[in-house]
Amino acid sequence: MFRRHMMTLAVSAVALAVTTGFAAAQDTLKIGASAPKTGPLAGGAAVTHWPNVKLWIQDVNNRGGLKVGNKQMKLELVEYDDKTSGEEAVKNIQRLATVDKVDFIVTPYSTGLNVATAPLIARYGYPHITTSAATDNVAEFAKRWPNSFWLLGTSKQLAEGVADALVKLRNSGAIGKRVALVNVADAFGLELLNAGKPALQKAGFDIVYEASYPLGTQDVAPIISAAKAANPDAFVAFSYPPDTFALTEQAQIQKFDVGAFYVGVGTAFPGYAGRFKDNANGVMGVGGINPDSKAIQEYRKKHKEVTGADPDSWASAVTYAGLQILEQAIERAGTTDKAAVIAEIKKKPFTTVVGEISLADNINHNVWSVGQWQNGSFNGVASKGVDGAKAPVKKEAWK
Amino acid sequence: METLVTGILLGGTYALIALGLTLQYGVARIMNLATGETLVAACFIAFWLFASYQVSPLWGLFIIAPIAFVINWAIYTYLLRPLVDRARNAGMLEVDSILATFGLLFLFQGLMLRSFGGAYTSYTFLAERFEIFGGFYGLNRVVAFVAACLIAVALYLFLYKTRYGTAVRAVAVNPNSANLVGIDVASAAALAFALGGALTACGGTLLSTYYTFNASMGVVFTMKALIIVIMGGVGDVRGAVLAALILGIAETAVARLIDPGLTLAATYALFTLVLLFRPQGIFGRQQT
Amino acid sequence: MTRLSSDEIRIALIGAAVVAAAATLPLFDQGYYLSLALNIVLYAALCTAWTLFSGPTHYISLATAAFFGLGTYAVALGLDYLPYPLLVIIGAAVAAILAGLVGAATLRISGVYFVIFTLGLAELVRQIVSWLQTKLSTRMGLYVFTDFTEQHIYWMLLALTVVVFVTGWLINRSRLGFAMQIIGNDETVARHVGIDTAKLKIILFMISGAFIGMAGAILAPRYAYVEPPSAFNPMISFLVVIMALLGGTRRLWGPLVGVIPFTIVMDIVSVRFPNDTSIVIGLSFLLIVYLLPDGVTGRLEQLRARMKHKRVEAEPAALKEPA
Numbered sequence A: 001m002f003r004r005h006m007m008t009l010a011v012s013a014v015a016l017a018v019t020t021g022f023a024a025a026q027d028t029l030k031i032g033a034s035a036p037k038t039g040p041l042a043g044g045a046a047v048t049h050w051p052n053v054k055l056w057i058q059d060v061n062n063r064g065g066l067k068v069g070n071k072q073m074k075l076e077l078v079e080y081d082d083k084t085s086g087e088e089a090v091k092n093i094q095r096l097a098t099v100d101k102v103d104f105i106v107t108p109y110s111t112g113l114n115v116a117t118a119p120l121i122a123r124y125g126y127p128h129i130t131t132s133a134a135t136d137n138v139a140e141f142a143k144r145w146p147n148s149f150w151l152l153g154t155s156k157q158l159a160e161g162v163a164d165a166l167v168k169l170r171n172s173g174a175i176g177k178r179v180a181l182v183n184v185a186d187a188f189g190l191e192l193l194n195a196g197k198p199a200l201q202k203a204g205f206d207i208v209y210e211a212s213y214p215l216g217t218q219d220v221a222p223i224i225s226a227a228k229a230a231n232p233d234a235f236v237a238f239s240y241p242p243d244t245f246a247l248t249e250q251a252q253i254q255k256f257d258v259g260a261f262y263v264g265v266g267t268a269f270p271g272y273a274g275r276f277k278d279n280a281n282g283v284m285g286v287g288g289i290n291p292d293s294k295a296i297q298e299y300r301k302k303h304k305e306v307t308g309a310d311p312d313s314w315a316s317a318v319t320y321a322g323l324q325i326l327e328q329a330i331e332r333a334g335t336t337d338k339a340a341v342i343a344e345i346k347k348k349p350f351t352t353v354v355g356e357i358s359l360a361d362n363i364n365h366n367v368w369s370v371g372q373w374q375n376g377s378f379n380g381v382a383s384k385g386v387d388g389a390k391a392p393v394k395k396e397a398w399k
Numbered sequence B: 001m002e003t004l005v006t007g008i009l010l011g012g013t014y015a016l017i018a019l020g021l022t023l024q025y026g027v028a029r030i031m032n033l034a035t036g037e038t039l040v041a042a043c044f045i046a047f048w049l050f051a052s053y054q055v056s057p058l059w060g061l062f063i064i065a066p067i068a069f070v071i072n073w074a075i076y077t078y079l080l081r082p083l084v085d086r087a088r089n090a091g092m093l094e095v096d097s098i099l100a101t102f103g104l105l106f107l108f109q110g111l112m113l114r115s116f117g118g119a120y121t122s123y124t125f126l127a128e129r130f131e132i133f134g135g136f137y138g139l140n141r142v143v144a145f146v147a148a149c150l151i152a153v154a155l156y157l158f159l160y161k162t163r164y165g166t167a168v169r170a171v172a173v174n175p176n177s178a179n180l181v182g183i184d185v186a187s188a189a190a191l192a193f194a195l196g197g198a199l200t201a202c203g204g205t206l207l208s209t210y211y212t213f214n215a216s217m218g219v220v221f222t223m224k225a226l227i228i229v230i231m232g233g234v235g236d237v238r239g240a241v242l243a244a245l246i247l248g249i250a251e252t253a254v255a256r257l258i259d260p261g262l263t264l265a266a267t268y269a270l271f272t273l274v275l276l277f278r279p280q281g282i283f284g285r286q287q288t
Numbered sequence C: 001m002t003r004l005s006s007d008e009i010r011i012a013l014i015g016a017a018v019v020a021a022a023a024t025l026p027l028f029d030q031g032y033y034l035s036l037a038l039n040i041v042l043y044a045a046l047c048t049a050w051t052l053f054s055g056p057t058h059y060i061s062l063a064t065a066a067f068f069g070l071g072t073y074a075v076a077l078g079l080d081y082l083p084y085p086l087l088v089i090i091g092a093a094v095a096a097i098l099a100g101l102v103g104a105a106t107l108r109i110s111g112v113y114f115v116i117f118t119l120g121l122a123e124l125v126r127q128i129v130s131w132l133q134t135k136l137s138t139r140m141g142l143y144v145f146t147d148f149t150e151q152h153i154y155w156m157l158l159a160l161t162v163v164v165f166v167t168g169w170l171i172n173r174s175r176l177g178f179a180m181q182i183i184g185n186d187e188t189v190a191r192h193v194g195i196d197t198a199k200l201k202i203i204l205f206m207i208s209g210a211f212i213g214m215a216g217a218i219l220a221p222r223y224a225y226v227e228p229p230s231a232f233n234p235m236i237s238f239l240v241v242i243m244a245l246l247g248g249t250r251r252l253w254g255p256l257v258g259v260i261p262f263t264i265v266m267d268i269v270s271v272r273f274p275n276d277t278s279i280v281i282g283l284s285f286l287l288i289v290y291l292l293p294d295g296v297t298g299r300l301e302q303l304r305a306r307m308k309h310k311r312v313e314a315e316p317a318a319l320k321e322p323a
Helices: A002-027 A042-048 A050-062 A086-098 A111-124 A138-144 A155-171 A187-202 A221-229 A241-253 A270-280 A294-307 A315-333 A338-347 B002-026 B035-053 B057-086 B090-116 B139-161 B163-173 B175-180 B185-207 B218-232 B237-258 B260-277 C006-023 C032-057 C064-078 C084-106 C111-136 C150-173 C175-185 C187-192 C197-223 C234-247 C254-272 C274-291 C295-320
Strands: A028-035 A066-068 A071-081 A128-130 A148-150 A178-184 A206-213 A234-238 A260-263 A283-286 A350-352 A355-357 A367-374 A377-384 B129-132 B135-138
Touching (some): A002 A071, A028 A050, A028 A086, A042 A050, A042 A315, A050 A294, A050 A315, A066 A315, A071 A086, A071 C254, A086 A111, A086 C032, A086 C197, A086 C254, A111 A128, A111 A138, A111 A187, A138 A148, A155 A187, A155 A260, A155 A367, A155 A377, A178 A187, A178 A221, A187 A206, A187 A234, A206 A221, A206 B260, A221 A241, A221 B237, A234 A241, A241 A260, A241 B135, A270 A283, A294 A315, A315 A338, B002 B035, B002 B135, B002 B139, B002 B185, B002 B218, B002 B237, B035 B057, B035 B090, B035 B218, B057 B090, B057 B139, B057 B185, B090 C274, B129 B139, B135 B139, B139 B163, B139 B237, B163 B175, B175 B185, B260 C084, B260 C111, C032 C064, C032 C197, C032 C234, C064 C084, C064 C111, C064 C197, C064 C234, C084 C111, C084 C197, C111 C234, C150 C197, C175 C187, C175 C197, C234 C254, C234 C274, C234 C295, C254 C274
Parallel strands (some): A028 A071, A178 A206, A178 A234, A234 A260
Antiparallel strands (some): A066 A071, A350 A355, A367 A377, B129 B135
């Protein structure tokens, strides 16, 4: 009697397991993600990367999942911390590909980590849609890794945007010709400097002060005081979040008043306006959004609702756009076959929160280069190929 | 002139960091590699008090310092005393204390990462202009400097003008002889370690008013503190302060006049010079 | 040269068999497990090289990351101009030079200063390399694109580990090793006997540094993109110290005993508890200090010695019984 009950129990358990397993395999698409949760870039990833992954998965699952052929597949996320280490990131990709056997991999975060993992992602044949890598080597990378797509633009575009914005200000009489130029001594800062300096000079500006400082420098007082002593009309700093904040604070304390104040990465973070409040108005930085775009307004609202935080005004929207492209490409291809999806990404343009993006040559050529805080919104004031730029305004004196 | 004042203000910052360590290493003979983590933990607590309860960091000092005192006293008595008792000579104790405090370093860092995450944190406190001799400086830095001076003076008075402080200094000079003259070395060492921890925590609290910090930053501070302690002479409070000021001015001068990219190189150059020509530090005694 | 004892021949044969078995791994798995094995072999090479110096002298060197990074950078900088094998040698040489300089400055005084100096050394080298990159070139990151696959790097590291072991064994048998034993037991005595302790320590440090530099050079192609923060990552120094101390530094193969389990545990922890790796490292250090001061091998040898002692004690009693 007992044995018969046990048999029934066992059989039903097996049947249940088989059917749910079968059902699960049929209905879920495994998405792998490896990005910093600890280490120097954890802060940036926490603002720009992870919330968008979470938002995207939730959005897709809320509308029933992806339509792949005639199946509805929900998304399941497998996430790992790469500790901001290239070595760790490579190991994670290995694990995602060979042990977890995910269907698709979300791009890693930051230029360095994307480049470190690109060869491996290419070897496994996944589409690699990068949205947080800004580098001048995109053409070379696209050729080397035909499965890779680069959405954030090149350092050259971003740096030339600075020159464009400053020219607009000079033409409107807000500033003169003298520019103080500093940069953080790391890959991105250097690329920006090497494109930005000639661009500024070609546009007729004089570089009256130039300095570079190591990543992680806390004491930027000497840099600001030296820049101030050179009596410039504009201050341009190709900086990273910690120094972006530090330079701004020092400039405010030392009353370093210029008509144009540009600090690099981090200006677009909601925390920047939160920290400097009125003093943030007029400050320019990398990125920008089109505040009048309905798509962007909706996106920002949803982001706040679902993740509890505001997106930044540079790579956040681009990251979400990259995920939208993946989603639409899978649906267009009607299959989870990686090569077919890659082919779809190149075929036709996509509609995303940042507008229409075409990746026919693996590169997105239309990016916002410079944004400026204007009444609490970080509006795009210079771009390559994107409409909706606002006019830059002169920076008022620090309060 | 501006460079000099900025350098001095920076030196004040460094002095705070180093004062705690010089007591811990000089008296309790513990090379506390977790000192940076104590500092960063204090930064986070100060931030939390300020952000959640609007408690000014200056008042926060009176909350954080005693907590740090008790925690460090517990660490010494329960974690480090067994090592002291088991060490056969000073060399062994140093190695053991380095490894043990290294372990604490990671443990604290891990706990802070869990509690506060890996992101950069900062808050604004007194970030206004303050004029000194025609140059503008952050008021928060100036206030921190003044507070550091007050703390240093208080420490000096304790060490040089009270009986118990003199006993602590005696242990720093020679624990065996101190024992012979009837000083309770064990409790003096515990007190010194706890006091050192409290000082470091004060440093962290004041530092948090103008630095951007995150959970992984401790090691950099530990490194600078160690260099200053050795440069000033282990166990000597005046030496630590002087060495800190020298370092602050040197770093600022190099950043301003030569290249901001070489500040750490300058620090190391100074350190190497001291090691080569006066390894006992400015105020230290020649080691026998 | 003295003849090899039968014990040593036996160990050599076992070692050769293990290495041969390890070398066949890439034929079975090319993915995740090869990566894991590569990490194990990398740290085996690094920890053993580290123990070459820090074992006999008891000086804890935290300079591993500096030497490693220099090796990586030698390859990254020179790959467009020089053949790869030559760059590996250059990497080793540059690391050795740095070791010599650091040793000359710090090994003449107390060991604590050495530890502190090496703690910041990786940071210092990183800053200087970054500064040089800023001034002399237009970019910070360097791309290292070669045709080497994980397999090749795995085999190269395996070969390096063998070389490190053989070198360590040769040193132990040589006059240098003999002198180091005396220094390790009592440095004052060594000096009185006429041994130039400072010079020997520096030489040993340079040998150790050279091997670490070589490991860095071999790893360069795997990174593809080399930047100062990742090449000179201080965690490398800390992990090497933990694993070597965990295994025990009294024996040349002691670190291996620490490397294998620790790497696997760290891997599991990174996957299951990604936010808690620091805590695991911290607890490991505390474990070593309080329970395993001579590492696992040290503890095992203590137990073995105690058991032998008991047996020796029991014998006279057994002898007495019949009487």
